[in-house]
Structure formats: C-alpha cells, structure tokens
Amino acid sequence: MTTQEIRNISRQIENKLISIRRKLHMHPELAFEEAETSRFICNYLKELGIEVTDNIAKTGVVGLIRSGYPGKTIALRADMDALPILEENNCAYASTIPGKMHACGHDVHVTCLLGAAEVLMRLKDKIKGNIKLIFQPAEEGAGGALPMIEEGILSNPSVDACIAAHVWPEVPVGKIEVKQGPIMASPDDFELIIKGKGGHGAEPHATVDPISIGCQVVNALQTIVSRRMDPLMPAVISICSFQSGSCTNVIPDIAVLKGTARTFDPAMRKKMADMIEEIAGGIIKAMGGDYELNYRYLYPPTINDSTITNMLAASAVKIVGAENVLWSEKPSMSGEDFAYFAERVPSSLFRLGCSNPAKGISASLHSPTFDVDEKCIAIGTSVLAQFALDFLNQ
Ligand code: NI
Numbered sequence: 001m002t003t004q005e006i007r008n009i010s011r012q013i014e015n016k017l018i019s020i021r022r023k024l025h026m027h028p029e030l031a032f033e034e035a036e037t038s039r040f041i042c043n044y045l046k047e048l049g050i051e052v053t054d055n056i057a058k059t060g061v062v063g064l065i066r067s068g069y070p071g072k073t074i075a076l077r078a079d080m081d082a083l084p085i086l087e088e089n090n091c092a093y094a095s096t097i098p099g100k101m102h103a104c105g106h107d108v109h110v111t112c113l114l115g116a117a118e119v120l121m122r123l124k125d126k127i128k129g130n131i132k133l134i135f136q137p138a139e140e141g142a143g144g145a146l147p148m149i150e151e152g153i154l155s156n157p158s159v160d161a162c163i164a165a166h167v168w169p170e171v172p173v174g175k176i177e178v179k180q181g182p183i184m185a186s187p188d189d190f191e192l193i194i195k196g197k198g199g200h201g202a203e204p205h206a207t208v209d210p211i212s213i214g215c216q217v218v219n220a221l222q223t224i225v226s227r228r229m230d231p232l233m234p235a236v237i238s239i240c241s242f243q244s245g246s247c248t249n250v251i252p253d254i255a256v257l258k259g260t261a262r263t264f265d266p267a268m269r270k271k272m273a274d275m276i277e278e279i280a281g282g283i284i285k286a287m288g289g290d291y292e293l294n295y296r297y298l299y300p301p302t303i304n305d306s307t308i309t310n311m312l313a314a315s316a317v318k319i320v321g322a323e324n325v326l327w328s329e330k331p332s333m334s335g336e337d338f339a340y341f342a343e344r345v346p347s348s349l350f351r352l353g354c355s356n357p358a359k360g361i362s363a364s365l366h367s368p369t370f371d372v373d374e375k376c377i378a379i380g381t382s383v384l385a386q387f388a389l390d391f392l393n394q
Contacts, residue, residue, distance in 0.1 A: 002123065003319065009122055010119060011378065021377055026094070027096060031081045031138035032081075032137050033081075037059070038137075050117060051063065052064075056148050057151060067127040067392075069129065075153075076113055079139035081138050083103045087103070104167075105370070105372060108354070109165060112165055115380070116385040117131075117133050132157075134153060139337050145339075145340040159345050163350065169361075174320060176350055178328065179327070179350075180304055181303060182301055186298065188297050188298050189261070189296050191257070194213050197253065201248070207251045211251070211255055213255070213287045221279060223279075224276065229272075234264060242257050261276065264331060269297075277293050299340070300340070302336045308347060308391075309348040309350075313325055316350070318386055356373035359373060
C-alpha cells in the first residue's frame with residue numbers, strides 16, 4: 001500500500017524533479033562553494049515545511065522531518081559539489097559555467113534527496129521517529145562529511161543509521177546495485193621529495209642524481225603490492241607524477257614523485273604508508289640522497305553494514321522488483337567520504353543504475369561527457385523514501 005503511494009507521489013513529482021536536476025546541472029559549484037545550491041535546497045525544504053539548519057561546514061544543509069511519533073532517526077545523505085571539468089555534452093541543460101561540471105552525478109543525488117523529502121513529508125502521518133536529510137559539500141577532494149559530523153549533525157536527535165545513493169554508469173537505469181562490506185577504498189595520497197645534489201651532466205660522479213634515485217624508487221614501490229601484500233586483499237599504489245630537471249645537460253637537485261595508495265583494510269592502509277616510507281627512504285639513503293615524505297591519509301575505506309544493506313535491498317525490491325536489485329561482489333578503488341558516516345553509524349551506500357547505452361548514455365563518472373538517464377531520479381527518490389519508511393516502521 002505505502003509502496004504504491006511512494007510510487008504515485010514520485011511519478012507526480014518526476015517532471016519537477018527532472019527540471020530541478022537540469023537547473024543544478026546548468027549551475028555547477030565546486031567544493032565548499034555550493035552557495036547557490038545550498039540556498040536552493042534550503043528554500044525547497046522550507047517550502048515543504050521542513051525544519052532546516054544551514055551553513056554547516058560552510059555550505060552544508062540538514063533538514064529534519066519529525067513525525068511527532070516516538071521512534072528512531074534515519075539519515076539520508078547527498079553530496080552537492082561539482083568537478084573542475086569542462087563539459088563536452090551539447091544538451092540543453094549542459095553546464096553554463098566553463099570548467100565546472102556535475103560529472104559525478106551529485107546534481108542527481110541532491111535531486112533524489114529533495115524528492116525523497118517531499119514524498120516523506122506527504123506520508124509523515126505513517127512514519128515513526130525522525131528523518132535527517134543531509135546535504136553535504138565537497139565530497140570531491142577536501143571532504144565535507146567529516147566537518148559536518150564534527151559540527152554535530154549525527155546528534156540531536158542522534159542518528160541510528162544512514163544511507164546514500166551514488167549514480168553508477170556500470171549499472172543500467174532501472175536497476176539498483178547493493179553490496180555488503182567494503183564498497184569504496186581509502187584514497188590516500190603522497191608526495192615524495194627526493195633531495196640529491198645537482199651538477200653538470202658530464203660529471204655525474206660529483207652529483208647525487210635524484211632522477212636515477214627516483215627511477216629505483218618507482219620500481220621498488222611496485223613491489224609493495226606485488227610482493228608484500230596478501231594477494232587476496234586488494235591494494236593499489238600508483239605513481240602519477242614524476243617531475244625533475246629542465247634541460248639536457250644539468251643534473252637537478254631534486255625530483256618530486258606524487259602518487260596514490262588505496263586499500264579497503266585499515267591495517268593494510270597503515271602498513272602501506274609505513275612501507276612506502278621504509279622502501280623509498282632506504283633506497284634514497286643508500287644512494288646518498290635525502291627526502292621529505294608528505295603522506296596524507298584521506299577518507300577511510302567505506303564499509304557497508306550488512307544488516308542495513310539487507311534492509312536496503314528489501315526496500316529496493318519493493319520499488320524496482322527482485323530481478324532489478326543486483327548484489328555486487330566488487331568494490332570500487334575510488335574513495336567516498338560517506339565513509340565517515342559509515343564509521344560512526346550502521347550505513348550503506350548503494351549504486352543507482354543510470355546508464356542507457358541504447359540512448360548513448362554510458363560515459364564513466366568524472367568524464368566530460370558523463371550524463372544519466374533521468375528515469376533514475378524517480379527510482380532513487382522512491383528507494384530512499386521506501387528505505388526510510390521501512391527502517392523507521394520496522
Ligand atoms: Ni561522486
């Protein structure tokens with residue numbers, strides 16, 4: 001019965017939601033600059049009669065739906081920021097701001113959460129407890145989740161569980177993909193400055209060549225994953241930048257390597273950081289150089305809670321049917337700061353199918369031609385609302 005109502009309301013508001021998504025898509029804002037997006041969300045929620053707190057971690061917004069009946073509190077989370085990418089799509093709703101684009105679908109996430117807010121407000125009398133609607137800034141890079149949590153968004157009332165959707169082009173529109181356990185990696189990064197001693201290219205014996213040291217380091221770092229890590233536990237180390245020198249006959253003073261180290265296991269995460277320093281440092285010292293390593297622990301791995309994931313799958317089945325709820329075994333090596341919610345309360349991030357190759361919609365996330373089949377919006381809206389209802393009324 002309620003599922004039918006959710007479907008009906010989602011269908012009624014679908015066209016409005018699509019125009020909201022297009023408006024957001026045309027006006028992308030980068031991390032911690034989501035002022036217009038934030039204002040739009042606030043106004044929308046207020047018009048629905050929802051209690052709103054804004055300016056959390058700069059541009060973050062939290063809406064609170066209190067049913068008036070005692071019960072638990074569920075949080076639904078969307079990220080708001082766009083990427084510094086020049087959009088190459090020619091559609092009518094393409095980005096109007098050169099060099100900025102919603103290429104990771106966060107415009108869709110915001111829209112689905114606004115849609116869910118509207119559905120849940122209309123069904124408020126049938127709900128126990130509370131729903132927190134979390135709109136966070138800066139998922140790409142800096143991270144808005146942790147500062148919002150530090151400002152207290154998981155308390156008053158305290159949140160019992162949290163879910164979020166991410167559009168996923170590997171999954172066709174109409175389908176939902178869920179996964180138990182690790183779903184996104186810890187995307188740590190590092191900068192290694194190799195300090196040698198420069199000199200004339202004709203007199204290498206009078207120098208400490210940071211380029212030849214750097215070459216040894218790059219190769220040796222590849223043995224961490226291949227020789228030192230359990231082959232059944234995924235990990236990756238990539239050196240993505242190697243810069244040094246400027247001409248054909250001068251050995252430079254320094255070389256700078258930059259890279260990323262990713263895994264799903266907290267112990268391996270620490271071990272990789274230690275080994276990078278141990279191996280790189282050992283080689284550099286042995287070859288007469290010195291170094292500075294700036295290692296940044298970024299987001300933790302995102303680990304889905306099994307109970308919440310099972311409940312989420314059951315809610316999704318009500319919306320799209322059992323044949324359209326896929327169970328994945330495969331996590332992604334990308335990072336997601338939803339991880340900070342998942343560290344604190346039982347959580348689950350699900351993949352919202354959004355591609356439609358028959359319509360030419362299949363580009364990957366972060367691509368300048370990324371787009372979604374907008375049919376995914378009503379589905380995302382309905383799954384978020386259905387799960388909130390099921391969780392609160394269990
Ligand atoms: Ni994203």
